[in-house]
Amino acid sequence: MGINLGDTFPNFVADTTEGTIKFHDWLGDSWGILCSHPADYTPVCTTELGCMAKLVPEFQKRKVKMIALSVDSVQDHHGWSQDINAFIEQPPVQKLPFPIIADEKRELAVQLGMIDPAERNKEGLPLTARAVFVIGPDKKLKLSILYPATTGRNFNEILRVIDSLQLTACKKVATPVNWKAGEECMVLPNIPAEEAAKLFPKGIRTEKLPSSKSYLRFTPQP
Incomplete structure (x- = not known):
């Protein structure tokens, strides 16, 4: 099982450290990020949750x-x-x-495709992988990253991706390799030149290529 980009994220009910939640109600009209962890009292997870706690203001700025x-x-x-x-x-x-969330029966881990069969606990049960799910206000899955249990996540990269997701959700641009908020974006290839000129009044820079095709079009972040 699992969930694909664009799918509506399951409206699961779960016990948590803040009481029982129904996921869609808990999310409301916000963006959301769900991060899974193999187990409590484990070293990599402890560093990750500590990092998440420190970055709460950054996620709040982005309404996540x-x-x-x-x-x-x-x-x-x-x-x-x-x-x-x-x-x-x-x-x-x-x-x-x-x-x-307390997922003692691993029901959510299985439903969302978060099991890491290569890594097992002392009882021989497969561990939950380090999944990252970013969910939009429309309750649809916008991003999915799956790390093995042995590799900790990079939350600076996750924040960077959220900046891109939120920008490209409302502007007709894409973000190039290693893009950071405030840097040049790319004009979508399906936008004709005349429409692009109106959409991006700050100007468009087109790279000259051996093919003579004008698909590498850059514009300041709208």
Whole structure:
């Protein structure tokens, strides 16, 4: 099983560190990011959730709600949260600034295609992979990244991608390799030159190519 880009994200009901949620109601009209974790009290996950907690202001600036998932209980999540807060030198509180879903039966991990068969826990059960799902206000999946359990995520890259997703959702541009917010964007190839000139009054720069085709068109970020 799994979910594809453009699919409506499942409106699951789950127990979390902030009580029971119904996902679409919890998301409201915000963007959302769901990050799964193999297990509580594990080293890479601890560094990741600590990083997520520190980056909450950056996600809030982008109107993105954050939620995590791990296969352990809510009680374990609360205990683990104290370790995470200690690691990032916050007061030893039981709560992180976002909810953690308890997926003890691995139902969501299976439904969303987040199982890593190559990595197993001490009981021999496959671990949950490090999935990243970005969901739009329309409840559709906008981005999916799947890391193995042994590789921690790069949250600066995730923020960069969210900047691109939010820009390209409302402007007729694409973002080139290694793009960062504020840099040049690319005019979509299906926009005729005359329409492009009206859409992008800041100007368009076209790269000269051996093929003489004018498909590499750049414009300041709208």
